[in-house]
Amino acid sequence: MTTKHRIYATSVASVYPYYVAKAEKKGRKKSEVDAIICWLTGYTQRELEGQLKKQTDFETFFQEAPKLNPARALIKGVICGVRVEEIQEPTMREIRYLDKLVDELAKGKAMEKILRA
Numbered sequence: 001m002t003t004k005h006r007i008y009a010t011s012v013a014s015v016y017p018y019y020v021a022k023a024e025k026k027g028r029k030k031s032e033v034d035a036i037i038c039w040l041t042g043y044t045q046r047e048l049e050g051q052l053k054k055q056t057d058f059e060t061f062f063q064e065a066p067k068l069n070p071a072r073a074l075i076k077g078v079i080c081g082v083r084v085e086e087i088q089e090p091t092m093r094e095i096r097y098l099d100k101l102v103d104e105l106a107k108g109k110a111m112e113k114i115l116r117a
Contacts, residue, residue, distance in 0.1 A: 039115050063091075
């Protein structure tokens with residue numbers, strides 16, 4: 001039996017401030033981070049805030065996501081030294097998609113391009 005990565009049991013709320021700080025440090029906004037998360041998962045702003053308040057872990061956060069955006073398959077590139085499109089484990093791939101989107105935001109990419117519009 002394989003052991004799950006500890007990120008699965010980590011609450012999204014404990015990592016969320018780092019996403020926001022990374023974006024704000026580069027002149028972006030918390031609302032843009034929220035828009036990315038909502039685009040990726042299908043959560044509304046209110047539902048996202050509820051998940052953060054409940055301290056939902058990453059695994060549950062993605063399992064309970066209302067509607068994972070089909071356009072997320074267009075997210076390509078390297079995050080943490082790994083190509084996101086090559087990650088086999090579905091939950092880890094979703095987590096890395098989110099990491100990649102926040103990375104793109106912090107690098108100054110336009111929201112339209114980040115959201116694959």
